[in-house]
Amino acid sequence: MKVSEAVESRRSIRAFLDKPIENSTIEALLEKSARAASGGNLQPWRISVINNESMDKFLEFQKNWTDPETPEYDIYPKGLKEPYKTSRFKVGMDMYSLLGIGREDHEARTNQMLENFIFFGAPAAFFCFVDKQMGKPQWSDLGMFLQTFMLLAQEEGLSTCAQEAWSMKPESVKEFCNTEEDLMLFCGMSIGYEDKDAKVNQLRTERRPLEEWASFI
Template sequence: MQHSCQLATNARIDHAKLFVKECLVDATHHPVDQALVTRRSVRAFLPKAVPDELLLHLLDLAARAPSGTNTQPWQVHILKGNGLAQFVKQAQACFDDPQAMAAQPEAYDYYPKQWVSPYVDRRRKVGYDLYALLGIAKGDKAAMHRQHARNYCFFDAPVGLFFTIDKVLSQGSWLDYGMFLQSLMIAARGHGLDTCPQAAWLSLQGLVNDFLGLDASTQLVCGMALGYADEAAIENRLVTERVPAHAFARFVSAHNSP
């Protein structure tokens, strides 16, 4: 049974990869298309360093993202080298301590309190596909814990990023922030780098705030791992599917008003 499930998972992933490959053929002369199609959440990185100059260049590019009345709400905190290693050690110790985790305030509700279809179905599928690749059986809590813990070392990326926003800002600025984050991830692809945006850090908001020295006026948005993908890692074989445009978009025709 497990073998047949693995085959089904591999078939779905191969189908998604075929779609990406076909898009890349079309994107040969369109580098932005190529960057968009090849962007993925990478969960294993090489130790290869990312120069500070390149990081700042990527952030300069991302800062070209639109924002309402040019408010530019993004605040970025970069962790590398010894600082990153020190923080990761604290984060993993906290995650492995149930009492310490229980004492951590949740930054905000990233997900709904009650799931409905089709969102819960998509969520389950990506989790199932990842665990199937990793050979993690349903109910294997120890293995699930170990995999979730990978979030708290930024999946071994040489760069860990945290993004914060001034609490005085409203919902529109969060929309602006999403465009900034996507711009950063696409810029990274343009330079041969990969990323993994991480909501997992919201569960460790207290630890993050303390390490970064944030005050009560600042809200953690998310984290992000950035570096060079380890293409030999099996988890990086995961290519998630997307609903095609014709399924979520519609052309609105002219009609007579009542």
């Protein structure tokens, strides 16, 4: 697969088949992803993989976790500006209308959102952490790593969904993963085989035209 094909065909997948993945496959993908560029070659990503058995244990652990959790960070800025606000609104609307969920159907929307916390049925996932000492430049390095992983997974025939939603559950995630004190949680990453029959996976997200965000000086 060409890089451009991987970029073009990658999409966030939100329903997976119940088909296991070998740890060795994920390990190889992670190893290759670490070729991602990072400022000063800091390689600030820290990853905890849960797969098959540990996935079952984790989902059970999550179900039994009752303590309220404090979100790790604000997922979006307060008072999100245009055009970002519209893009965010649009992708949500497109997904819910695809699923036949009405604007006022808060329960159905919540239920769809809660799918995040079962990794949309994926058999495997990882959490991406970063040292609390790191700043914005290193956080952008995490994005480099994550996109590289998603493209390599695509090449491998696997699908993914990056998930900031997990930043709302940092205490339970860190407890389960036995995470070092110095680390904070950035996101989760669902990994698995796409359920091609699932409606939610028909979502094709839009991009704003180049003229709106690039200029040649």
